[in-house]
Amino acid sequence: MHVQQILFSQGFGTRHECTGMVVNGQVSLAGRVLDDPFEDLDTDGLVLHVNGEAWPYAEKAVVLLHKPAGFECSMKPKHHPSVLSLLPGPLRVRGIQPVGRLDEDTTGLLLLTDDGALIHKWTHPKRKLPKVYDVTLKHPMDEAARQKLLAGVVLDDDPEPVVASAAELLTPTLLRLTITSGRYHQVKRMVAAVSNRCEGLHRSGFGQLSVPPDLKPGGWVWVDPSAV
Numbered sequence: 001m002h003v004q005q006i007l008f009s010q011g012f013g014t015r016h017e018c019t020g021m022v023v024n025g026q027v028s029l030a031g032r033v034l035d036d037p038f039e040d041l042d043t044d045g046l047v048l049h050v051n052g053e054a055w056p057y058a059e060k061a062v063v064l065l066h067k068p069a070g071f072e073c074s075m076k077p078k079h080h081p082s083v084l085s086l087l088p089g090p091l092r093v094r095g096i097q098p099v100g101r102l103d104e105d106t107t108g109l110l111l112l113t114d115d116g117a118l119i120h121k122w123t124h125p126k127r128k129l130p131k132v133y134d135v136t137l138k139h140p141m142d143e144a145a146r147q148k149l150l151a152g153v154v155l156d157d158d159p160e161p162v163v164a165s166a167a168e169l170l171t172p173t174l175l176r177l178t179i180t181s182g183r184y185h186q187v188k189r190m191v192a193a194v195s196n197r198c199e200g201l202h203r204s205g206f207g208q209l210s211v212p213p214d215l216k217p218g219g220w221v222w223v224d225p226s227a228v
């Protein structure tokens, strides 16, 4: 693929702007500044440097964001900035979107992609992808409440109980809860259903992924979709 076409496909601007970036010497490959916008490159495993930043070619973008508190997952945020503002411009140009939603005050693992089929696959209830939440509780939780979460609790909008597939007390006020469904405010409402209150919520796992230990809140990394 031509360098200009590659840049365009990755969200770096119009074809004209991408041509300009090459002509201006903003794009390099393995230390060599590319000066011909129409040079043909093999996209397999390609890592360009654009304005000094490494940019691995990805036909479809999938990234893992360590969501900080104070950001909304909505595309049209009302009270706080959007999580999209934490990602580089080219990913926003490509129409990257969160895979499901986390509340504004929830921190942790948020996947985003520009591949609608992947969003569908990863959020489809039938897939039952595990999501792991570390819940800071207002009151110490007893064994009876933990068992209730595993047996299933009824939320106010649906008579069908929702169950936790795992519920581990790391301390009496720190619960590691695994769920495979994704209802509105599900964790907070499950915790409320056993007469407790969620004081802090952090998603530590999604599918097979967990937040990389060295990834600070607000940071993001590329993800291989087969690793989810």
Ligand code: URA
Pocket: 101, 102, 103, 104, 106, 184, 185, 186, 187, 188, 189, 201
């Ligand atoms: N459940 C909630 O209550 N909030 C979240 O952000 C995610 C799951």
